[in-house]
Structure formats: structure tokens, C-alpha cells
Amino acid sequence: MNDVYSLVENKKTASSLVLRFSKKGMVKKIRNNLYTCVNVADGQPVASKYHIACAINETAYISHHSAFEYMGISNQVFYEMYVYSMKRFANFEFEGITYKYISSKIEDGVIVPKNTQGIRITSIERTVVDSIKDFEKIGGLEELLNCIRQFHIWMKRE
16 A cells, blocks of 8 residues: 555545555455555466565564475475564465464564565574474474475575
């Protein structure tokens, strides 16, 4: 909503535009003040689950198994996105994915991967430490060990 407002510089006009595009099926509401454009060819949201997680608020970033998934080194696909944030938000669901709030007490170990826009994730080192600390958010010991074995894939890209 803030992006639309910055373009038209009028809150009523911004709300009206979003409502009109929503009725035409060109925009989907994710949650209050968070929307995504819809691909007219297939009706699917343009924003990925990673973009949505990082757009929840200005301090949000991807962590735990969700960070491993983004890095392409996980074995399993989860339908939960773990999102660290300095600002609390209520957990919510969109398109079959549940976005879960985790309180962030530190800001160290957050990176912006190359060639991305709007994506912030925990570094590989912080992801491992967080996943060991919060074991239930990684899918168990076997999944953690599988992710660690795949580090070479991430390191080649970086």
C-alpha cells in the first residue's frame, strides 16, 4: 500500500486504485496493507513467498529452514515461512503458506543475496546456529544434517 501511495501521493487515490485492481483480479490482498500483483496469464501471485516474508515490515527477514530453502540446500519443502522481525506481527496464511513470527533480538548475521530485490535472509552461519537452537523449526536432526552437507552448493554461488 505504501508503494502505491508513493506513486500517487494521495491515500484515498491509492486505496481506490488497489480496490479497483482487486475487483478486476489484478491484485490480491495478502494481509492488511500488503498486496501482490497477479500474473494475468495464470492468475498466480507475482510475489514469491520469500518476497512476501520480507515485505511484512521493514525489519523482517527469512530464517531457519526457510533460509535453507531459499539457499537451495534443503531436502524438504515446508509450508511455513519463519520470519525474524524486530516488530511483532500476527502469524498469517496466504496461498497455503503460513508466515510465522520469530522475535529478533539481534541484527547481526543478516544478508541480502546477490541479484535480489527486497530479500533479506540470515547468513549461512547464523542459519545453522539458529536451527540448532530452535530445533523444531528445521524439521529434525536428519534435515539439519542434510542441509549442512549441501553447504558447498551455496558457497559456490557466493
